[in-house]
Amino acid sequence: MSGFLEISELSTAYGNRTILHSLSLEVGAGELLGVIGPNGCGKSTLIKTVSGTLKPKSGEVRLEGRNLLKMKAEERAKLLGVVAQNPSLPPAYTAAEIVMFGRTPHLKAFQQEGPEDWRIVQEAMEVTDCWKMASRPVAELSGGERQRILFALALAQQPRFLLLDEPTTYLDINYQVEVMDIASRWLRAEPERGVLTVFHDLNLAAQYCSRIALLAGGRILALGSPYEVITTENIRQAYGASVLIAAHPTNGLPTTFILPGSNHPHRPL
Secondary structure: OOOOEEEEEEEEOOEEEEEEEEEEEEEEEOEEEEEEOOOOOOOHHHHHHHHHHOOOEEEEEEEEOHHHHOOOOHHHOEEEEEEEOOOOOOOEEEEHHHHHHOOOOOOOOOOOOOOHHHHHHHHHHHHHHHHHHHHOEEOOHHHHHHHHHHHHHHHOOOOOOEEOOOOOOOOHHHHHHHHHHHHHHHHHHHOOOOEEOOOHHHHHHHOOOOEEEEEEEEEEEEEEEEHHOHHHHHHHHHOOOOOOEEOOOOOOEEEEEEOOOOOOOOOOO
């Protein structure tokens, strides 16, 4: 597979603690690639490094051959849309004003947003089912509503690539499915697009991703189709958990079931 997004030998650290260790990964054009792994394995650090929020110790990130890490932030924002975890949002701003931030990379210095920018914002908010809250202050929004606003902001950037860090966090199950359906439809709408998504939910990853990267200790433990990656041995090795993997009844994709009491059964209270 030719890499639309190419991550090469990427190492990132917080102080003296290295989180990502020479990690290499490619996402093809038209691909939705999922990243899974236990807490602290480097999933969010990967998103932050690829997006330019964190500076790596070494390595490169290229989109269609262009080095993203050497670009100015506004140039990178035209190519990458990012839905981060728990960002700080100004509470007095309305939902629509937050989404309008997505148009900033396309505006010149001191240029005011115009009718076309508002059309794009409205479309992004309608797609994510949050136009109805356009005039509400952020302070009044629930965690799930804020998450949908952030997704709309990313779409309003009109990027070529989406970086999603657990985008279904705080969402009810109906919106979890809807958000991933939106990402999938966005991906298929044009041929030269890609999505890299961090998942906490293994079953969502299996249902929506053509390939999955399983991280452990800042390295890729397994990479391949859901069938190849989501196995009892891989989950045991990465998470230290005993699980049952069974075929989904409608599409045969691997589905993970927890086994209560199977982990540390003799540990005292």
